Amino acid sequence: MPYIRESIVTTVNRSGKVHIAPLGIIAERDGWVIAPFRPSATLDNLLQRPVAVISYTDDVRIFAGCLTGRKEWPLSAIEDCPVPRLSAALAHSVLEVVEMKEDETRPRFFCRVAAEETHAPFTGFNRAKAAVLELAILVSRLGMLPREKIESEIAYLSIAVEKTAGPEEREAWGWLMERVQSHFSGS
Numbered sequence: 079m080p081y082i083r084e085s086i087v088t089t090v091n092r093s094g095k096v097h098i099a100p101l102g103i104i105a106e107r108d109g110w111v112i113a114p115f116r117p118s119a120t121l122d123n124l125l126q127r128p129v130a131v132i133s134y135t136d137d138v139r140i141f142a143g144c145l146t147g148r149k150e151w152p153l154s155a156i157e158d159c160p161v162p163r164l165s166a167a168l169a170h171s172v173l174e175v176v177e178m179k180e181d182e183t184r185p186r187f188f189c190r191v192a193a194e195e196t197h198a199p200f201t202g203f204n205r206a207k208a209a210v211l212e213l214a215i216l217v218s219r220l221g222m223l224p225r226e227k228i229e230s231e232i233a234y235l236s237i238a239v240e241k242t243a244g245p246e247e248r249e250a251w252g253w254l255m256e257r258v259q260s261h262f263s264g265s
């Protein structure tokens with residue numbers, strides 16, 4: 079399996095409107111592949127402006143927030159780049175698309191790294207952060223997974239949250255669980 083970095087991807091459309099979404103970028107050769115499912119704003123934007131900024135962050139509220147309608151995270155401009163980064167990024171990479179492989183469900187954009195910068199030290203993950211990230215992925219697939227699988231994974235992940243979550247992880251977990259509950263209640 080290739081290495082996949084779970085990150086927050088910013089892109090802009092033709093008129094410069096910024097879109098932010100969690101995506102896993104996939105290591106390939108000397109670059110990274112961005113593979114957005116159809117339909118998605120990230121896909122539309124990359125077709126309009128073939129540049130993405132990858133923000134690496136340990137603030138899991140941003141992953142959970144993006145999946146639950148909370149997309150207003152502070153952004154910072156990058157010199158000589160049309161796309162901003164997350165202000166909370168510990169580091170970022172500017173990726174330029176060099177090749178696109180069409181696909182009916184999930185086109186692949188092969189990108190080269192045009193620039194990279196570090197902004198703050200990475201001081202490690204706790205188990206609750208990892209659990210929130212896993213729940214965020216489950217939430218992004220609610221429509222595709224059977225209820226029993228979702229419930230059994232949540233039961234396992236909630237142990238780490240109960241034992242190790244701080245206020246930020248607890249908040250992020252709460253946002254995601256609201257989404258799970260409204261999915262199961264059909265609203």
Ligand SMILES: Cc1cc2nc3c(=O)[nH]c(=O)nc-3n(C[C@H](O)[C@H](O)[C@H](O)COP(=O)(O)O)c2cc1C
Nearest residue numbers: 084099100101102113114115118119120214215218
């Ligand atoms: C950790 C994580 C990784 C994800 N990776 C991908 C991905 O590689 N491709 C994708 O299409 N969606 C991925 N998703 C789901 C997207 O974030 C979500 O569907 C999003 O709304 C994309 O659509 P948009 O660009 O229209 O916002 C991921 C979600 C999480 C939480």
